[in-house]
Amino acid sequence: MGDSNTAGVTFSWAGPNNFTSNEQNPDVTEPGTYVLTVTATNGCSSTASADVTQDIAVPDVSATGGTVTCTAGSVALSGNSSTPNVAYSWVGPGGNIFNQQNPTVSQIGIYTLTVTAVNGCTNTTTAEVLQDAGVPDVAASGGTLDCNINTVTILGNSNTAGVTYSWTGEWVCFRPNQCRCECFR
Numbered sequence: 001m002g003d004s005n006t007a008g009v010t011f012s013w014a015g016p017n018n019f020t021s022n023e024q025n026p027d028v029t030e031p032g033t034y035v036l037t038v039t040a041t042n043g044c045s046s047t048a049s050a051d052v053t054q055d056i057a058v059p060d061v062s063a064t065g066g067t068v069t070c071t072a073g074s075v076a077l078s079g080n081s082s083t084p085n086v087a088y089s090w091v092g093p094g095g096n097i098f099n100q101q102n103p104t105v106s107q108i109g110i111y112t113l114t115v116t117a118v119n120g121c122t123n124t125t126t127a128e129v130l131q132d133a134g135v136p137d138v139a140a141s142g143g144t145l146d147c148n149i150n151t152v153t154i155l156g157n158s159n160t161a162g163v164t165y166s167w168t169g170e171w172v173c174f175r176p177n178q179c180r181c182e183c184f185r
Contacts, residue, residue: 006040008040008041009039009040009041010022010038010039011024011036011037012036012037012038012039013026013034013035013037014034014035014037015028015030015032015033015034015035015052016030016031016032016033016034017030019034028052030052031052031053031054032052033050034049034051035047035048035049036048036049036050055119056121057117057119058117058121058122058123059081059083059115059121059122059123060081060083061079061080061081061115061123061124061125062080062081063077063113063125063127064077064078064127065077065111065127065128065129065130066130067130067131067132068106068108068129068130068131069133070132070133070135073106074104075104075105075129076102076103076104076105077098077102077103077104077105077111077113077127077129078102078127079102079115079127080101081115081123083115083117084118085117085118086115086116086117086118087099087116088100088113088114089114089115089116090111090113090114091114092109092110092111092112093107093108093109093111094107094109107129108129108130109128110126110127110128111126111127111128112124113125113126113127134160136163137158137160138156138157138163139156139157140155140156140157141155142154
């Protein structure tokens with residue numbers, strides 16, 4: 001900003017990229033040193049300079065999604081930036097907005113994270129939330145109980161690795177008034 005207490009002066013600015021202006025307070029868009037020459041009506045002049053700096057550093061950003069499973073119906077997204085004092089904003093499927101660094105979500109799809117630095121610069125990245133609805137395969141076989149066979153081994157099988165088996169039973173009657181619970185675990 002140019003200023004002078006002398007009445008009737010003229011202003012002349014010179015700056016980077018051949019910038020010139022005769023305004024007292026011109027708007028500039030380039031960083032650098034601007035030199036102001038103020039000339040009085042008697043022809044005397046004085047100069048001053050103004051430095052315009054530029055901070056357009058974009059913040060770094062990273063994000064991680066996760067997998068929603070049959071037992072874990074939600075997942076925490078992870079947003080990170082080593083740039084200090086940034087603001088986090090996630091936009092999820094359907095336009096849902098989350099203003100936390102690590103929100104917990106349950107909807108599958110792509111989430112876009114925007115990080116805004118103090119200087120107003122932004123950077124974006126995405127994270128995906130997947131669904132693992134891999135229901136294990138299962139097969140079971142029984143047998144026939146009759147007057148000669150009063151015990152049958154029932155068989156359970158799955159080709160899915162890492163499964164656990166759990167049986168529930170019901171009352172079985174072999175003959176009238178001869179019922180018992182066939183409960184297995």
